Amino acid sequence: MLRFAFNRLLQAIPVLLIVISATFFLVHSAPGGPFSADKAVPPEVIRALEAQYNLDQPLWQQYVSYLGDVLQGDLGPSFKYSGRTVNELIAAGLPATAELAMYAMLVALIIGISAGVLAAMRPNTMQDYLPMSAAMLGICMPSFLLGPILVLVFGIHLEWLPVSGWGDIPGDKILPAITLGTGYAAYIARLSRGGMLEVLSQDYIRTARAKGLSEPLIIFKHALRGGLIPVVAFLGPAFAGLLGGSFVVETIFQIPGLGRFYVQAAFNRDYTMILGMTVFFATLIILFNLLSDMLALWLNPKLRQQAGGES
């Protein structure tokens, strides 16, 4: 297990290097320099700016010094917000995004797993069709549509919940969390239904039934652990999706988080900011994929043996 984790960590290093290099060269091959978009600036000012951001050096030299900086955890200065570094901006945005992602994940897991388990307990009955149709609805209702509709209904018409903000008014975190979590709840519902159906047809469940165990005991004690493996394996990719989803949700609800910063940086063509945040996101996502793989491994002894044998 530890060896598997170590191997996977080793594999993550070249992946990260590829991501950093690809992003770096992509950003630096952008047509037009970062300062050319603004009004006419005297050439000596541009030269001074370029010297400040090392843009007057050859590309490979910039690349090497950037890699060195990233290794030390320094993602460089922002082009647009002079005097601020990418690290500072990430530190400012991360708490809100992390909190939002956590609540959304909670919403997704609680609703998704209960719907999936309920559906799997009585397949092909109303108890199956209703939650699964709702799940389909959740998949086909993108967050940028669901969010505004929730705002319209609960924020503006019923006036039950605040329509925007983050941590200013009590209850302003509810709508964003639901908006972001619903799509994933739907996926998790489908995955956990599939996983549970498979597990519930296994011999050891029949044995448990034959022993006369009650249905809840069978579900919670015996079936859930195996049935939720697909869900656990999905958590890593889901986390990546949550980051992407936070772009929209943070824009809709005006939450000062990473997603909103990223979109703003994209509009401002703030190259260092985009570069730095991409590197940061990639690292996070690779870490979370690793974690979710490890968790799946821990839950499934069969897989554990395979992985142990391979490495």
Add this chain to the structure above:
Amino acid sequence: MDRLQAMEEKGSSLWRDAWIKLSKNYLALFGLGVIALLCIVSLLTPWIAPYGYEEQNLMLGATAPSLEHWLGTDIFGRDMLTRIMYGGRVSLMVGFIATAVALVIGVLWGAIAGFVGGRVDAVMMRIVDIMYALPFMIFIVLLMVVFGRNILLLFLAIGAVEWLTMARIVRSQVMSLRKQEFVEAAYSLGLSQWTIIRRHIIPNTLGPVIVYTTLTIPSVMLLEAFLSFLGLGIQPPESSWGLLINYGVETMEEYPWLLIFPGVTLSLTLFALNFLGDGLRDALDPRTSKD
């Protein structure tokens, strides 16, 4: 010759079986109907749209649905039905073309990896694994920022992201196919590898490929709408459903229909495509059950 005929008959009965199964699945048929209708409307839009695409009426402004404007008008007095029809052309086009890009890359990649096998396969699938771990949403935003926001790039960027699962599916299909006798026979007849891949392997992987293609279209359309909503996808004067939803959100308090109609259209389309995909999976692929 006899054997060839027998194979053809078996092939056609497989497809007929699939069609019979599909035609019993009302949700899938409903999906198929909606998609067909949308395609026809999109093709005919320039002739059947009630108003011209650039026709505005500033005096009129935003009005609720009425007999003249079935879905109302936006703040420039533009007919919403017309806007949604033209937007649908772009949304569907992105959906189909980007999916086609993903299809070509994915099928070729998977077929080559599965067919050649060995070290080539290991390297190619390792690349797929690595790309799975990348934050693609972020990558597309990056591409759109760096190279400007043009539609062609959007097709390529989305297509370049969505081929991974396709490659995996095709590879596993091909792995099992290449051990079969008719492939050996093709080898002994002296056909080149490329011809074998093209004539024998790819046609036999068609079932799962069709299923997954149908399921890729909605996710591609969603991605396009997502980017357009953020202002990083389709740019005005072009229009798409994602962009219309974006505009709708800005004025949703005063004119909710500007949000609701494009939203419902997009959701309904995604619904239809997903139902059709699920139905096709049940019909074409007996091994994978409906999860």
